[in-house]
Amino acid sequence: MLKKLCFPLASLGICCLFLTIYYWQFVISAPKVIFCDVGQGDATLIIDGFYQVLVDGGRDERVLDCLEKYLPAWDREIDLVIVSHADSDHIGGFEMVLNRYFVKEMLVSEYGTTTGVFKGFRNAVLREIEEGMTLNLAVGNSSKKIGKNISLKNYFTRVRGFSNNPFMSVKTETTLWDKINEQNQIIKDKKLDLNALSIVTFLQLNSTKFLLMGDLDVLREQALVEQGLITDVDILKVGHHGSKTSTSDTFLKASAPEIATISVGYNNSYGLPSPQVVNKIKQFGIRILRTDESGDLVVEVSKNSYATNLD
Numbered sequence: 001m002l003k004k005l006c007f008p009l010a011s012l013g014i015c016c017l018f019l020t021i022y023y024w025q026f027v028i029s030a031p032k033v034i035f036c037d038v039g040q041g042d043a044t045l046i047i048d049g050f051y052q053v054l055v056d057g058g059r060d061e062r063v064l065d066c067l068e069k070y071l072p073a074w075d076r077e078i079d080l081v082i083v084s085h086a087d088s089d090h091i092g093g094f095e096m097v098l099n100r101y102f103v104k105e106m107l108v109s110e111y112g113t114t115t116g117v118f119k120g121f122r123n124a125v126l127r128e129i130e131e132g133m134t135l136n137l138a139v140g141n142s143s144k145k146i147g148k149n150i151s152l153k154n155y156f157t158r159v160r161g162f163s164n165n166p167f168m169s170v171k172t173e174t175t176l177w178d179k180i181n182e183q184n185q186i187i188k189d190k191k192l193d194l195n196a197l198s199i200v201t202f203l204q205l206n207s208t209k210f211l212l213m214g215d216l217d218v219l220r221e222q223a224l225v226e227q228g229l230i231t232d233v234d235i236l237k238v239g240h241h242g243s244k245t246s247t248s249d250t251f252l253k254a255s256a257p258e259i260a261t262i263s264v265g266y267n268n269s270y271g272l273p274s275p276q277v278v279n280k281i282k283q284f285g286i287r288i289l290r291t292d293e294s295g296d297l298v299v300e301v302s303k304n305s306y307a308t309n310l311d
């Protein structure tokens with residue numbers, strides 16, 4: 001009799017265990033934003049129950065450590081990936097992410113580069129499209145809602161005079177790379193670099209507001225301020241890893257964050273973040289949190305407030 005009961009009891013026990021984990025993960029746990037410590041690079045993970053958004057993928061496999069740490073082991077699907085721009089410290093980890101996870105949708109800009117890292121990224125994107133991913137090219141400002149609580153706005157300004165994109169199906173690689181070279185020349189002629197072409201992400205999670213700047217420079221920050229797109233936020237991920245090419249006084253006044261996060265590698269060779277930028281942010285009375293000093297920065301959001309893992 002006891003033997004007969006063993007199997008159903010064990011099955012029931014396993015079911016209860018899974019239901020508890022499920023309940024904890026998706027019903028009890030608060031929505032959160034994780035500024036992943038990926039060394040010198042950017043990766044920000046947004047989680048609300050079943051829904052996940054990843055903004056940038058760092059420069060290498062360290063982004064996977066972050067995904068594995070904060071996503072349940074059985075969850076191999078990411079709802080949306082936003083790629084701020086094509087520099088290797090933002091796209092280098094995506095080939096591995098796309099190999100391990102199915103990404104439902106991706107937002108990219110049309111500006112590529114001729115680096116090997118970009119080539120690997122582009123090929124991984126094309127493979128993922130074949131597996132069912134939707135690829136959206138940023139052509140201007142756009143809004144999107146993921147699940148009930150994740151509200152996103154993306155700001156992006158195109159460079160006039162260019163209309164090719166590196167993700168279209170081009171038969172010969174040489175033609176494609178010629179086109180990307182042409183495009184890079186246009187960008188150079190206009191005295192821009194890829195940083196200036198970053199897609200900016202405004203996120204509202206419950207009532208907490210975040211602004212993720214990619215590597216956007218001061219001129220484009222100014223343009224967003226003048227268009228009235230930069231409003232009061234709670235948490236700002238400062239542009240370009242705290243470099244002095246970003247984060248102007250005007251921009252800090254308009255965004256007025258309580259916390260500024262800086263995604264930066266420990267002892268990095270670029271000397272980032274810039275001491276001037278750090279001092280400026282402090283003078284504004286804004287609290288600074290850095291991935292090189294504190295590792296992953298986690299912001300948990302409740303209905304009307306938020307808390308960090310360093311509070």
Ligand SMILES: [Zn+2]
Binds near residue numbers: 042087089090
């Ligand atoms: Zn960068």
